[in-house]
Amino acid sequence: MSRTLRSARHQALKDFLVERRKQAGLTQAEVAKKLRRYQSFVATVEGGQRKVDVVELLAFAEAIGFDPREAIKRLSAIKPD
Structure with missing residues (x-):
């Protein structure tokens, strides 16, 4: 198994989280x-x-x-x- 931190799936997950946060009209601070x-926790996840x-x-x-199943499916x- 390869390292997951820089994997394509990890990239897709962080992109998904940013996309969904923005669609919800939320800032990193609001999610935090x-x-x-x-807020720095959310920033490190999204980064x-x-x-x-x-x-x-x-x-x-x-x-x-x-729905977290959306993330898993993607x-x-x-x-x-």
């Missing part, structure tokens, strides 16, 4: 507040410097307002590196 985290585990993905989904369509 809902997550009870600092690709931090992995997101499944529990965090669920939290992002609740904070932003998307990532599953990408071949692993």
Whole structure:
């Protein structure tokens, strides 16, 4: 298994999170507040410097307002590196 931090799937996940946040009309600070985290946490996730585990993905989904199955479906369509 390759490293996931710079993988195509990781890139797709961070792109998905940014896309959904922007579609929801939310700033990083607003998402961070809902997550009870600092804005810098959201920035590091969106910038690709931090992995997101499944529990965090669920939290992002609740904070932003998307179905986490959408993210999984999109990532599953990408071949692993």
